Amino acid sequence: MTTRTVSRVRSPMVYRIQNRVSELLVHALLLAIALFCILPMMLILSASLSEEGQIATIGYGLLPRGFTLEAYEYIFKVPGQILRAYGVTLFVTAVGSFLSLFVMALLGYVLSRPDFPYARHLAFYVFVTMLFSGGLVPWYIWLTQGLRLTDKVWALILPYLIVPWYVILLRTYFAGVAQEIIDSATIDGAGEWRVFFQIVLPLSRPGLATVGLFLILMYWNDWWLALLFINDRNLQPLQYMLYNILNNARAIQANVAQSAGAVLPLNTVRMAMAVLATGPGALAFLLLQPYFIRGLMAGAIKE
Amino acid sequence: MSEGVVKRMNRRDFLKLAGVAAAGGILAACSNATPTPQPTTAVSEAEPATAVPELESVDLSYYFLAWGPMEDADMVAEAMSEITQAEIKANVQLVPMDWGAFNEKLQLSLGAKEPIDLMFTCNWANDFYSNVKNGVLLPLDELLPTYAPGYWASIKPEVWDAARVKGELYGAINEQIWANIVGFNFRKDMLDKYNWDPEDLGSFEEVEEYFAVIKENEPDMFPTGWFNANESPTLWGGYWGLDGIAPEVSTRVQDESAEPFLSWASDEYRQACEIARRWYLAAYLPPEPTTSEDFQAQMKAGKYAAVPVNSAKPGRDGEDKAKYGWDFVNAPMTPIVRPWINTNSVIATMNGIAYTCKHPERAAMLLELLNTNVDLYNLICKGIEGTHWVWVDQSKKLIGFPEGVDASNSRYNPNTDWMFGNQFNAYYVDAAQAEGNVWEETRILNEGALVSPAMGFAFDQIPVETQIAQVSSASEYGQPLGQGLVDTDEYLDQHIQLLRNAGADDIVAEAKKQLGDWRAENA
Numbered sequence: 004m005t006t007r008t009v010s011r012v013r014s015p016m017v018y019r020i021q022n023r024v025s026e027l028l029v030h031a032l033l034l035a036i037a038l039f040c041i042l043p044m045m046l047i048l049s050a051s052l053s054e055e056g057q058i059a060t061i062g063y064g065l066l067p068r069g070f071t072l073e074a075y076e077y078i079f080k081v082p083g084q085i086l087r088a089y090g091v092t093l094f095v096t097a098v099g100s101f102l103s104l105f106v107m108a109l110l111g112y113v114l115s116r117p118d119f120p121y122a123r124h125l126a127f128y129v130f131v132t133m134l135f136s137g138g139l140v141p142w143y144i145w146l147t148q149g150l151r152l153t154d155k156v157w158a159l160i161l162p163y164l165i166v167p168w169y170v171i172l173l174r175t176y177f178a179g180v181a182q183e184i185i186d187s188a189t190i191d192g193a194g195e196w197r198v199f200f201q202i203v204l205p206l207s208r209p210g211l212a213t214v215g216l217f218l219i220l221m222y223w224n225d226w227w228l229a230l231l232f233i234n235d236r237n238l239q240p241l242q243y244m245l246y247n248i249l250n251n252a253r254a255i256q257a258n259v260a261q262s263a264g265a266v267l268p269l270n271t272v273r274m275a276m277a278v279l280a281t282g283p284g285a286l287a288f289l290l291l292q293p294y295f296i297r298g299l300m301a302g303a304i305k306e
Numbered sequence: 307m308s309e310g311v312v313k314r315m316n317r318r319d320f321l322k323l324a325g326v327a328a329a330g331g332i333l334a335a336c337s338n339a340t341p342t343p344q345p346t347t348a349v350s351e352a353e354p355a356t357a358v359p360e361l362e363s364v365d366l367s368y369y370f371l372a373w374g375p376m377e378d379a380d381m382v383a384e385a386m387s388e389i390t391q392a393e394i395k396a397n398v399q400l401v402p403m404d405w406g407a408f409n410e411k412l413q414l415s416l417g418a419k420e421p422i423d424l425m426f427t428c429n430w431a432n433d434f435y436s437n438v439k440n441g442v443l444l445p446l447d448e449l450l451p452t453y454a455p456g457y458w459a460s461i462k463p464e465v466w467d468a469a470r471v472k473g474e475l476y477g478a479i480n481e482q483i484w485a486n487i488v489g490f491n492f493r494k495d496m497l498d499k500y501n502w503d504p505e506d507l508g509s510f511e512e513v514e515e516y517f518a519v520i521k522e523n524e525p526d527m528f529p530t531g532w533f534n535a536n537e538s539p540t541l542w543g544g545y546w547g548l549d550g551i552a553p554e555v556s557t558r559v560q561d562e563s564a565e566p567f568l569s570w571a572s573d574e575y576r577q578a579c580e581i582a583r584r585w586y587l588a589a590y591l592p593p594e595p596t597t598s599e600d601f602q603a604q605m606k607a608g609k610y611a612a613v614p615v616n617s618a619k620p621g622r623d624g625e626d627k628a629k630y631g632w633d634f635v636n637a638p639m640t641p642i643v644r645p646w647i648n649t650n651s652v653i654a655t656m657n658g659i660a661y662t663c664k665h666p667e668r669a670a671m672l673l674e675l676l677n678t679n680v681d682l683y684n685l686i687c688k689g690i691e692g693t694h695w696v697w698v699d700q701s702k703k704l705i706g707f708p709e710g711v712d713a714s715n716s717r718y719n720p721n722t723d724w725m726f727g728n729q730f731n732a733y734y735v736d737a738a739q740a741e742g743n744v745w746e747e748t749r750i751l752n753e754g755a756l757v758s759p760a761m762g763f764a765f766d767q768i769p770v771e772t773q774i775a776q777v778s779s780a781s782e783y784g785q786p787l788g789q790g791l792v793d794t795d796e797y798l799d800q801h802i803q804l805l806r807n808a809g810a811d812d813i814v815a816e817a818k819k820q821l822g823d824w825r826a827e828n829a
Contacts, residue, residue, distance in 0.1 A: 140417035230407050250405045269599050
């Protein structure tokens with residue numbers, strides 16, 4: 004066996020410098036990518052704190068042009084309204100994603116069990132809705148006249164309760180739980196509910212976390228359901244209310260006989276709305292990140 | 307084994323559960339929708355002079371666009387109901403809808419047969435022609451003359467024709483500025499400074515003289531600009547007398563035979579592009595088309611000397627003053643043909659009676675009231691006296707906000723008189739408009755306007771759908787030509803050829819055919 008010798012041997016110091024250089028390059032690249040992500044957010048934040056007139060003449064910048072809170076004042080003119088909207092959205096997101104995750108986990112688990120004889124039929128029943136649907140009008144009639152959900156907060160939660168795509172995802176995750184574990188638990192005397200809650204669910208944390216995050220995003224961003232089913236202004240969720248503020252501002256701007264030259268902060272209002280709509284989500288994610296990672300890794304390492 | 311027994315039980319239980327759930331679902335579906343309000347029999351007090359025996363009190367709902375703050379809509383509806391109860395024994399429910407909801411949700415509600423009585427419809431929201439095609443509007447030929455005689459007589463038959471589809475009337479037209487009349491709003495301070503009088507302004511060429519003066523003497527200003535990134539002011543049909551009856555097809559308003567032709571191939575369009583190009587090269591226009599928000603901000607900051615207006619109606623200077631902050635002089639231009647009316651301008655705002663309405667005669671009576679009863683009309687337009695507005699000068703019909711209320715905190719300020727009925731019955735909110743008696747002047751303008759020979763003709767796009775789709779994406783030169791961004795001589799012929807290759811001639815032929823049939827029917 005021939006030993007291969009290194010053609011050129013460099014001194015330890017050269018290696019250290021090489022390491023340092025490559026380290027710096029990688030860091031610089033990552034920093035650039037991070038800046039690409041953060042700078043737009045900072046632009047939005049600064050624009051939301053700027054004066055409308057200055058934005059029109061000078062343009063956007065990283066620092067607020069003429070620091071002012073007028074855009075937020077415009078939105079918070081009736082503070083009760085936006086706080087209520089936040090409340091509605093928080094409730095809908097929390098309850099909706101939890102309930103939806105629970106129901107879909109139940110469904111996915113059942114579909115994943117090979118010893119369930121009707122799994123195929125039930126799966127077909129669920130997944131055919133991905134391809135075919137009764138149409139928009141029948142769905143609307145069912146929800147308004149059949150279930151009478153107009154102006155009820157459940158109208159914002161129930162329609163999205165089961166998303167077939169996530170059910171497939173969860174089913175796959177649950178199928179990954181070895182049948183032996185379930186069998187051994189059953190032999191030890193565990194009933195079906197115990198197996199589900201105490202054996203299978205803890206082992207599927209990554210899947211549940213993924214789907215949970217998608218659900219949170221879905222419920223937080225939704226305004227379509229509010230547009231169709233909510234007429235009561237006290238029950239409007241955040242996104243729909245912001246969407247309306249923007250449209251109304253635009254309409255007023257186009258037709259201002261009675262606004263007596265009031266400067267309507269349109270662009271800055273848009274930016275302020277973006278901050279309000281995405282801010283809490285971003286903040287929550289930042290704060291919850293440690294728990295998230297811990298939760299994700301919990302099932303990964305065998306104890 | 308006990309385990310097997312347990313398992314079989316579970317299966318049975320599952321089936322039971324599924325059966326109960328399914329039964330519950332079916333039961334819920336079978337239950338009736340919310341019952342409609344029961345009419346209360348009441349002794350009729352005053353018998354109005356219509357043919358309907360007034361025995362029942364009825365609830366009418368009116369769906370329209372919420373354009374401004376409408377928190378007090380219910381309060382206003384109650385005040386309106388007092389009047390309507392006394393007149394036609396009906397209660398009014400106002401349902402203002404936000405933009406998105408109005409276009410999307412209203413269609414679903416109509417499909418779901420929700421009880422909708424009156425609704426706003428036009429050619430830019432809740433599309434009138436789609437509604438007629440889907441059969442959601444009731445024909446008004448018999449309802450209006452019988453139950454809304456005052457309103458019916460107040461509009462000329464030729465104008466009613468605009469809201470007809472295949473001979474049947476479906477839209478209740480709101481009287482407002484109908485005449486197409488194009489012009490500029492010139493900043494008064496600049497006019498005074500350079501001693502230029504826009505009285506009897508003739509044409510775009512005459513305006514150029516003024517623009518040259520501005521360009522020379524005001525280096526920081528542009529003479530005029532685009533108030534919207536897609537607008538081509540020199541191309542406006544209102545100036546040239548071109549009635550756009552179909553995509554890419556126009557007729558000349560003065561042409562009695564209403565011969566359709568390809569708009570871009572006409573002399574008028576060529577001239578318009580040349581004028582725009584001249585202005586662009588002379589830097590009378592800024593180098594880049596601006597969005598409407600940018601233009602508004604720049605105009606406020608004083609960067610332009612004139613605003614092109616696509617409707618230079620009486621009172622437009624006051625409106626633009628409120629929007630931009632400068633004093634303006636309104637200068638309409640009508641060198642080719644006097645102000646004229648066409649289908650699109652008339653159907654820009656109408657109300658319709660939905661097919662789910664249970665009392666169409668009562669709805670028609672409400673339309674009569676909205677268009678003739680000044681108190682009721684101003685209730686819905688302005689709100690309740692004392693709460694939402696107060697008299698400033700009752701003799702001139704001028705109103706203003708009460709103490710402590712203004713445009714930013716008013717709880718009822720729709721600012722859309724044109725949506726609800728005859729705009730000329732509205733009280734003035736602008737002192738200059740009240741002084742100038744704007745409604746009377748506008749009415750005179752409408753009366754004297756030329757009626758386009760193609761009035762009432764509605765082009766059916768289906769036979770040439772593909773060509774229309776192809777033509778709309780055939781050439782990218784349309785907007786730049788119209789805005790003067792590219793050279794006319796170089797690109798106009800190319801543009802026309804591209805349109806022709808994509809099938810524009812088929813559209814013209816189809817328009818010719820449909821127009822011919824329509825004229826034969828309505829001769």
